[in-house]
Amino acid sequence: MAPEKMKQWTTALDGIDKLEMEEVDVPSPGEGEVLVKIHAVSLNYRDNEVCSGEYNHHSTVASKQRLVPCSDMCGTVIDSKSNLLKTGARVASIFLQTHLKGPVKEEDMASGIGLPLPGVLTEYRVFPAVSLVQIPDYLSNEEASCLPIAGVTSWTSLNWMRPIGQHIGTDKDLGSKFVLLQGTGGVAIAGLQVAHAAGYKTIITSSSDDKLKRATEELKADHTVNYKTYWEWQEPVMKATNGRGADVIFETGGSRTIRKSFDSIAFGGIINCIGYLSGKSDENPDEGDKTPPLQRLNVNVLALRRNVTLRGIINGGKDRFEEMLTYYKEKEIKPVVSKVFAFEEAKDAMKYLADGKHFGKVVIKVSDK
Numbered sequence: 001m002a003p004e005k006m007k008q009w010t011t012a013l014d015g016i017d018k019l020e021m022e023e024v025d026v027p028s029p030g031e032g033e034v035l036v037k038i039h040a041v042s043l044n045y046r047d048n049e050v051c052s053g054e055y056n057h058h059s060t061v062a063s064k065q066r067l068v069p070c071s072d073m074c075g076t077v078i079d080s081k082s083n084l085l086k087t088g089a090r091v092a093s094i095f096l097q098t099h100l101k102g103p104v105k106e107e108d109m110a111s112g113i114g115l116p117l118p119g120v121l122t123e124y125r126v127f128p129a130v131s132l133v134q135i136p137d138y139l140s141n142e143e144a145s146c147l148p149i150a151g152v153t154s155w156t157s158l159n160w161m162r163p164i165g166q167h168i169g170t171d172k173d174l175g176s177k178f179v180l181l182q183g184t185g186g187v188a189i190a191g192l193q194v195a196h197a198a199g200y201k202t203i204i205t206s207s208s209d210d211k212l213k214r215a216t217e218e219l220k221a222d223h224t225v226n227y228k229t230y231w232e233w234q235e236p237v238m239k240a241t242n243g244r245g246a247d248v249i250f251e252t253g254g255s256r257t258i259r260k261s262f263d264s265i266a267f268g269g270i271i272n273c274i275g276y277l278s279g280k281s282d283e284n285p286d287e288g289d290k291t292p293p294l295q296r297l298n299v300n301v302l303a304l305r306r307n308v309t310l311r312g313i314i315n316g317g318k319d320r321f322e323e324m325l326t327y328y329k330e331k332e333i334k335p336v337v338s339k340v341f342a343f344e345e346a347k348d349a350m351k352y353l354a355d356g357k358h359f360g361k362v363v364i365k366v367s368d369k
Helices: 045-051 106-111 147-159 186-198 209-217 234-240 258-262 293-297 299-305 318-331 343-354
Strands: 005-010 020-025 033-042 072-080 090-093 124-128 132-134 178-182 201-206 223-226 246-251 265-273 309-312 337-342 361-365
Touching (some): 072 147, 132 318, 147 246, 147 318, 178 186, 186 201, 209 223, 223 234, 246 258, 258 299, 337 343, 343 361
Parallel strands (some): 178 246, 201 223, 246 265, 337 361
Antiparallel strands (some): 005 020, 033 072, 033 124, 033 361, 072 090
């Protein structure tokens, strides 16, 4: 039985420091819905942007009122009005609630949890049963909460051109192919785990030698590059691949890394544009040059030079999530949890993420059982 009241965090999109905890009534599920007791919430870079009012590059996503932030959770169904999920089922959210299968559509963006829809940084939440996936027993609540964005985005980046059921795990000839992952955040670490399990050779970058050591020793990365030591990191990448380049790149840097990705890609390779940790636009354009940044970069020539596929990745559908869970269970892949914070420490958790101290995912523990 759920209590009458619950606690939740809300934001007015005006900064992490201004997050507020409030007490509200516990909602009740309607037809086709379930009430979920939330156990763990994992954080994404997007959550910090939302709380700071900086998540503004999707025109269909907006909010004019206080909002519960965050999108990724694991919890237990405690009240069901649906025949899809029974009481007691352990579940995780999907990011875009209407994106159930196939390519994402523009209208799906309006169903994003944590903006524009209320998020999951709360003790209880009602979901449409169809928008949840059941979690394998071998994953802890904290590990399972890491999957909706980081896990599914990395899985989609490696599989988006493949039909469901014909994912990279079904290939037998990946041993000579390379995946390049930028940084050691949630998506990159998830991608490293899956790519390694599938048989790819892996290269990962970071500004921290300690993090690169962990990536090698704990997650079996084949090659590492410190981008502070090698600012032009495309050079060691090309050396590691014997001049061939990486077949798949997880482009999470943005304005300061995209050209280097083009210089690191194999002929016919894929650059997945996932994030923009180094910025959304050039910070120091040539003096007096008013040309838009992408025109100065001349993406057309760079793409043609290596026959590159450049694709933006906005997560993946429920079908990809369930496909990924099957593969995770087969390989016993467990998401890397960097640090766990208490529910009352949500602000500290977001600051920890913003400071880039994490290796893998930052998690907020909402409840034990």
